[in-house]
Amino acid sequence: MAKMFPDCLRPDVKSPAERLLYKAFQEQLSDDFTVFHEVSWQVPDLRSGAKDGEADFIIACPNLGILVLEVKGGSIRYENTTDKWYSNDNSIKDPFQQGCDNKNSLLRLLKEQPYWSQRWIPIGHAVAFPDVEVAKAFPDVEADSRLCLNAPLDIVLDYTHLNDLSNWVQAVMNYYRGNNERQTDLDVESVEKLVTLLSRWFNLKQVLGIEIHKDKQESKRLSEKQFRLLNLLGRQRRVAISGCAGSGKTLLAVEKARCLSEQGFTVLLTSYNKALAQFWRKSLGRNRNLKLYHFHGLCKKLASDAGLDPGSNPNIDEDLLWNQIYPELLLKSAKKLNWHVDAVIVDEGQDFRKNWWLPLKCLLNDPDDGIFYVFYDDNQNLYCPGWQPPFEQAPFPLDENWRNTKKIHSYVLQFYNQHYPITPLGSEGRNVEIVDYPSGDNFHLQKIIGSILNRLVFDEGVSTKDIVILTTTRKQALQNKVLGQFRVKADPDVSAQEILCNTIHQFKGLESPVVILVETDLRDFSNLRNWLYVGTSRARNHLIILRPDAPF
Missing domain, CATH: 3.40.50.300 (P-loop containing nucleotide triphosphate hydrolases)
Structure with a gap:
């Protein structure tokens, strides 16, 4: 089976012809072939501005090349007197010119990439009319002739090819290659590069600082x-x-x-x-x-x-x-x-x-x-x-x-004795971040906190006034220390980018967008569950727990 991108047909694809061909390519082409469906791109043009490109299908195979395929379903009609194309009596663009333009646009896109800039790229275009049989629609057209000057039958896929797509695709790719035996043909690495370019994925997480800013606009409103x-x-x-x-x-x-x-x-x-x-x-x-x-x-x-x-x-x-x-x-x-x-x-x-x-x-x-x-x-x-x-x-x-995200609320519930169900109304939020450190190793603990503070402020855009470090009882172990690039104090100077560090009981009733809970002393805590409930529930947007070897 061919490697498909996306790996399953999107439910919003309305074209029956594209749905038919997606499944047929997937089932009939071998795993040497890579098929991209509904690809869009943009190529800069200094003279006329950026140009958009798109293709219904792009098919690639090592040692054969790249094929850009334009698909038109339904009945197809061309009127030479007006030079107009129709699909089911609806006016459409010239599919062959469209395929050619998108092929050239894709070629320009590839040539912009360092990997492709000095390579010869075997590439061609074709048009698929999967709902018609060309021979019956054009009985006077000879087997070796053309539908139009820019539409040789060699690059036309019709109903008769649907059960033999592998041979048809290879034939079209060979049509464009001709007798060229250059050694810079498309290879496996080239196809992998093509996948990286045309089917890249990413996950742009919202910066925590922006989450906090948005949350502040809502949190002051009573329900x-x-x-x-x-x-x-x-x-x-x-x-x-x-x-x-x-x-x-x-x-x-x-x-x-x-x-x-x-x-x-x-x-x-x-x-x-x-x-x-x-x-x-x-x-x-x-x-x-x-x-x-x-x-x-x-x-x-x-x-x-x-x-x-x-x-x-x-x-x-x-x-x-x-x-x-x-x-x-x-x-x-x-x-x-x-x-x-x-x-x-x-x-x-x-x-x-x-x-x-x-x-x-x-x-x-x-x-x-x-x-x-x-x-x-x-x-x-x-x-x-x-x-x-x-x-x-x-x-x-x-x-x-109303305070905590759903992720924080869910974590806090393990320390909460419920008398009645509580409904969390915050956003989904981030997972609670738990970092283990050697119990009693204050040097290692301070190094971890410094790294976290640098990440929150410089990478996540969190203001220092939106971060609080909470301990059980021994805030003195961290007081007036420079952790990362920030000094932590019980009475911080916000204008000097200092960060609040206090005990859980002194912070009761208050809250902070980000709470770093530091368990520095677990001994003799008969009501540790209550302390952890209070400490963890102070966090609105993100909770970070630095946990010593001894478990909660």
């Missing part, structure tokens, strides 16, 4: 479902909203806080995460009705303003100070300062301990009926085992993932 939930929340005063990472909890929390503040309400928007509160302040700007604090930052500020801050006391246990003393001081300080708000909105509520809810509730002007919303994901619970939302009412679930 119709989220808008409906916001409207519903407008009629509720005490609500818990649950959702997986990427379901839009933070976006909804911020939007609700903004809407309430615009209506004249004073609003506290708070989270356990200091970095998240800093992000809110940068993105929301100044608004006297909006109070943006991480929880312990608020506790410490009010305690200090009220003159109740215990300060640095080495005799006080650190855990006791932050988990018990400061929350109690928040209650006392707010009362002393008369510091109250109309609404409290908590993001990342799963990080809040049970004894913190009362001080927050008492910050409300109306503690019993004031507006109080809690957004949470119990799968991201790193600090409070057995956590429950502070309200008796059933939570409102968010069951769509």
Whole structure:
């Protein structure tokens, strides 16, 4: 069987004559023959501009040559008085002139290639009328004559040749070769070069930087479902909203806080995460009705303003100070300062301990009926085992993932305990990239990260501000290091092309187009599954995991 390009007939080929010949060539020609179907090309012309070329079929065979074949189906008619050709009464171009022009165009294309430029190329053209029998259509035409001056019967394929195509093709190729015995005939290498030229394939992947830019235009929009939930929340005063990472909890929390503040309400928007509160302040700007604090930052500020801050006391246990003393001081300080708000909105509520809810509730002007919303994901619970939302009412679930690509979402699910199905709405995205490295070998790890950073920025067009390196606990191992051509820091200078490196827990509630997750310490991680869920779900467009020898 002949080698066919493409290797199967495209379903959009409408010409019955071409469909017939494709199958016939495939079955009747030996594997010495290579057949190209529906080939198009372009040849530059300095005088008249670029010229297009095309061929219904191009047939090549070592030691025989190249044949450009023009195919016309149906009944064929030529009127010499008008010099017009017709197929089924439809006017068509002169098929012989068309074949000749495309042969010459292909020859010019080949001569542009270094391999062919100094070679003699045995090439010819022919025309196929597979639905007619020339002898019957032209009974007065002798066997050795022509249909027209440019149409000798030697280069015409008709119905009578369909069962003997191998001999017909060889005869036409020999017709063009004549008695030329030059040693530069088409050989096997030449046919391979022809395949490379006429049937090349490529895969142009979208540059990651462009993916990220497009995604940013969409990611700030609330879905119709989220808008409906916001409207519903407008009629509720005490609500818990649950959702997986990427379901839009933070976006909804911020939007609700903004809407309430615009209506004249004073609003506290708070989270356990200091970095998240800093992000809110940068993105929301100044608004006297909006109070943006991480929880312990608020506790410490009010305690200090009220003159109740215990300060640095080495005799006080650190855990006791932050988990018990400061929350109690928040209650006392707010009362002393008369510091109250109309609404409290908590993001990342799963990080809040049970004894913190009362001080927050008492910050409300109306503690019993004031507006109080809690957004949470119990799968991201790193600090409070057995956590429950502070309200008796059933939570409102968010069951769509708007952040991650489908590939990242699928990977993250292995660390997620599902209470209800989650629908990923992102693009398909890239495969999660996993790179193994020797456990404990920081030098090798830093070298790998440097190589990845160089590739992302220089080859993939990713901005340094769109890349985050996350570790479990030991960010110090990478801090202020130059990896590749970039310095990584916990407080990077974006204008200096520095890259953020932080711990997973300090990046909770935030996201980045590209996340490089570096597992630097797997010891004593009883809730490693939760850490990996939080870390992997931070990535919007691409997730890279550098994995030590010890498996997750």
